[in-house]
Amino acid sequence: MNVERTLDEKVRNNRKLIEPRGAQTAPLMLQQPVEDDEIDLLQVVRTLWRGKLWIAFTTLVAILIAGYYVFVAAVPVYTAESYVALDSRQGQVVDFENVISGLSGDQATINTELEVLKSRGLTRKLVNELNLVEDPEFNSRLLEEPGFSLGTLQAWVRGMIAGEQEVAPPPTPEIVLEEVVTAVKEKINVSNIRNSYVFKISVTTEDPEKSAKIANTLADLYIVNQLDVKFDATRKATDWLAERVALLERDLAEAETAVKDFNARTELVSPEALEALNRQAKDTRDRIAILKSNLATQEAQLARLEQAWESKDRAAMAEVAAEIGGDRAPTPTMSDRVFQTRYLQLMNSTKAAVARSRSQIESLSAAVAQIEEQIKMQSQDLVQLEQLTRKAEALRSVYEYFLNRLQETSAQQGIQQADSRVLSEAVIPTVPSAPKKARIFALAAILGMMLGAAFVLLREFTNRTVRTADDLENLTRLPVLGQVPMIPGGKRRGQIEYLAAKPESAGAEAIRNLRTSILYSNVDQPPQVVMLTSSIPGEGKTTLSIALAQSFAGLNKRVLLIEGDMRRQAFKRYFQDQHDGGGLLSVLTGRQSLTEAVQKSGLVGADLLRAEKTSVNAADVFASDRFSELIAEARASYDIVIIDTPPVLVVPDARTIAQVADALVFSVKWDSTEQDQIVDAIRMFESVNIRPTGLVLNMINRKGMKKYGYGGKYGAYARYGAKYYKN
Ligand SMILES: Nc1ncnc2c1ncn2[C@@H]1O[C@H](COP(=O)(O)OP(=O)(O)O)[C@@H](O)[C@H]1O
Ligand SMILES: [Mg+2]
CATH class of the missing domain: 3.40.50.300 (P-loop containing nucleotide triphosphate hydrolases)
Structure with a gap:
């Protein structure tokens, strides 16, 4: 109080305190104070704490929105799972060589089977099997046209531009089927369980029973499909083999008939007969040779007889006659007439012998020629017969092989095994797989909190x-x-x-x-x-x-x-x-x-x-x-x-x-x-x-x-x- 009193006295003679700027020495002001670039963590926490009501509010709003989504907006869906196992090792019922070998079970096989499970073909079978085309969940065309959608808006705009309403032609059943297949495929997830031969088929639909049914049907269809493939292959093989066997049978019959006919057509042809003929020909030729040497001797005798005859020398004649004629020869002691007659007789008989030898040689030669001809003919026939027989035999062995295989394969048709089996069937789920309430609420709460915090911090930093x-x-x-x-x-x-x-x-x-x-x-x-x-x-x-x-x-x-x-x-x-x-x-x-x-x-x-x-x-x-x-x-x-x-x-x-x-x-x-x-x-x-x-x-x-x-x-x-x- 005292201080202020004394001041009070001074205040009486007052002058302007506010002076022109130039009189001031200190800089007037800094627009921006030196700012701390660091963000003080404590400051942030305090700011957040101060904004706790805001954060609570945004969190609550987020949770309410999540609640609306979970309980009102979202359609609950149910997931059913079936499991299929691939059998890489299979017991063989019969030790036949299979038309299609079993699956080897390597990664490539697993991937292939995975793709088979996911394939459109299998899904199409599924759609047909369960008649899913009639299910509005997959066939959106069955749903009532919504009052407003992007499609109708598009059509309306197009109509406005074109001036007339375009009417799309109704889709063909094939197109609808393919659309449904696509929709169904989206609801199915097939995965291979790591390091195993097991596939998990999970199906998510709005109906728990439907989910289970689809999961089980797909597993069954997959296995049936596997059997079908094998059966098909075996059947094709059987058909082909049967066809081949029939052809072979016919060929074989023809060949065998040819052999039979040939045998019937020719005299009994056999290697033994041919040998006998050969022997006969040789004998004859031997005889001809002997006859020929005889003939030569006889001709020489005849020539000496005739030479002596012409010489008219009785002694010479007697000598030759004695040499050739033996006891039939005329002796010198005989009368001339007798001698002459006898000599002529000898000469004639020698002539006759020559003639006889010649004719014998001739006839034997003809016989040899005939035999040789026969040999030639017969050996040709034999070759042909052998060829025919060989052909028939070859055909028979091929035919027998094919027939055997055909029988094996036809036997296989009944005993085909699938390479997979259903490991566990899908059970009807009781709890929807989505929306995941707890997770959505937790996420919403976190998101709401983050939003609130962001808002509070932003507000603080822009304050x-x-x-x-x-x-x-x-x-x-x-x-x-x-x-x-x-x-x-x-x-x-x-x-x-x-x-x-x-x-x-x-x-x-x-x-x-x-x-x-x-x-x-x-x-x-x-x-x-x-x-x-x-x-x-x-x-x-x-x-x-x-x-x-x-x-x-x-x-x-x-x-x-x-x-x-x-x-x-x-x-x-x-x-x-x-x-x-x-x-x-x-x-x-x-x-x-x-x-x-x-x-x-x-x-x-x-x-x-x-x-x-x-x-x-x-x-x-x-x-x-x-x-x-x-x-x-x-x-x-x-x-x-x-x-x-x-x-x-x-x-x-x-x-x-x-x-x-x-x-x-x-x-x-x-x-x-x-x-x-x-x-x-x-x-x-x-x-x-x-x-x-x-x-x-x-x-x-x-x-x-x-x-x-x-x-x-x-x-x-x-x-x-x-x-x-x-x-
Ligand atoms: N120190 C204070 N504590 C509480 N309220 C105050 C204070 N100063 C002003 N107010 C209130 O703020 C409002 C505006 O004050 P007022 O003096 O009229 O401001 P101005 O004259 O600058 O327009 C009034 O309702 C007043 O009662
Ligand atoms: Mg005022």
């Missing part, structure tokens, strides 16, 4: 309001003269009454602090004319000016409170006591003196100079010399003059009034006014060479402060501060 005096000082490079909490007591007048009634409340102390800061803002010349302003409406200028007036009055000072906001005239909300006419304008126009125009306020303990309605522009009023004169007059009669002004960013009045003020107190609403607005407003003053004396962070929310984590740092708002105040 450009001011929450601490430090921030404000960093932003403006101006001192913060006071930090005023939210004053309880209702609105406006209630708050002033509260301050009057509770001088030891936190609010009253804050106003008192502000008062002190203002007085000390210039130690040499404590300000006498103090104006309050701010960027925008609602930052507590009016409330603060009244509270300050009240506080100064509490020092037993003569205080004049001028309502400088002629446009809004908010004083009437604080001072219900009827205003008896007169006020600022009356004084300025000279209708009233200052003393006449002021109104005493018991609540504040100060004189009020209230605004009046005017047709003149408010800014012009404050720019007038009369206003300066009024302030000079007020300086003389009052210790302190407090002027409430309108917001800077809205009207120019404050900048004009500032020209006559000693101190300019700039109010900033806590966590509300945006930094840009504050900076812009201060720039407005700079443009007319005014520098605010300092700022007030007003309407600070104690709880909010704590929430933002400043509670511990800022004395008055810290927990311990509460002990000092009696709210």
Whole structure:
């Protein structure tokens, strides 16, 4: 109190505290304070904690949406699973060589069988087997045309463009079947269980029984299909073999007939007969040779006989005759006649012998020729017979082989085994496989939480309001003269009454602090004319000016409170006591003196100079010399003059009034006014060479402060501060 008293004396000779910008040495302000690039984890957690209601809200909304989806929108589907095992090792019932060998069971086989299970062909069989074309779940054409769909819209647009409605021709059954096959394939998932020969067929449809039925039917069809393939192959082989056997049989019969016919046609031909003939031919030829040598001898004898005959030499003749004729020869002792006769007889008989030999040779030669001819003929026949026989034999062995194979293969037809078997049949599922309620809810909750958190963080990071005096000082490079909490007591007048009634409340102390800061803002010349302003409406200028007036009055000072906001005239909300006419304008126009125009306020303990309605522009009023004169007059009669002004960013009045003020107190609403607005407003003053004396962070929310984590740092708002105040 003492300090303020002494100050009070100095305040009397007041001069302008607000000086032209050039006189200031310090840089006016930094638009942006040095910012921390690091994201403080604690800060993030705090921000999230502060936004917990938002996060809870988005989480709840997400869960509600998920609930709607799970319980209303989503159609539950059921998955049934059947298992088929591939038998790589198979017991052979009969040790025949198979037409189709069993499956080997390597990876390629597994993949192949997997593809077979997934194949359109098998699915088509399934569709036909279960008549799925009649099932609207797979055949969308059975569903009623929806009132609106992309398709109808497309058709409508096309119709509009073409000018006439195109009518699509009804699809053929084949097209429908293929569509259904595609739809069914989408509901079936076949997979090979790792490192095994087992395939899992899972089917998901809207009906549990249908799922199970399809899964089981597909497994059965697959196995039947495998058998079919084998059976088909065996049957084809059998058919082919049968055909071959029939042909062979015919050929064989022909060949055998040929042999028989040949045998019948020729004399019994045999190698033995041929040999006999050969022997006969040789004998004959031997005989011919003997005959020929005989003939030669006989001819030689005949020649000697004839030679001796012609010589007429009886002795010679007798000698030759004796040599040749033997006892039939004439002897020399015989008479000539007898001798001659006998000699002639001998000669004739020799001639006859020659002739006989010749004819014998001739006939034997003919016989040999005949035999040889016969041999030749017979050996040809024999060759042909051998050929025919060989052919028939060859045919027979081929025929027998084929016949044998045919019999084996036909036997196989009945004993084919599939290479797979159903390992376990699908059971009818009782619980839908989708929607997975727990998972969807968990996901929705997480998603909702993340969305909420993102929203809260985004809001925080884009927040450009001011929450601490430090921030404000960093932003403006101006001192913060006071930090005023939210004053309880209702609105406006209630708050002033509260301050009057509770001088030891936190609010009253804050106003008192502000008062002190203002007085000390210039130690040499404590300000006498103090104006309050701010960027925008609602930052507590009016409330603060009244509270300050009240506080100064509490020092037993003569205080004049001028309502400088002629446009809004908010004083009437604080001072219900009827205003008896007169006020600022009356004084300025000279209708009233200052003393006449002021109104005493018991609540504040100060004189009020209230605004009046005017047709003149408010800014012009404050720019007038009369206003300066009024302030000079007020300086003389009052210790302190407090002027409430309108917001800077809205009207120019404050900048004009500032020209006559000693101190300019700039109010900033806590966590509300945006930094840009504050900076812009201060720039407005700079443009007319005014520098605010300092700022007030007003309407600070104690709880909010704590929430933002400043509670511990800022004395008055810290927990311990509460002990000092009696709210
Ligand atoms: N420190 C404060 N604590 C609580 N409410 C306040 C405070 N300052 C101002 N208010 C309230 O804010 C509203 C606007 O204040 P007002 O003084 O009219 O602002 P301005 O004059 O800047 O437009 C009023 O309802 C007022 O009661
Ligand atoms: Mg106001």
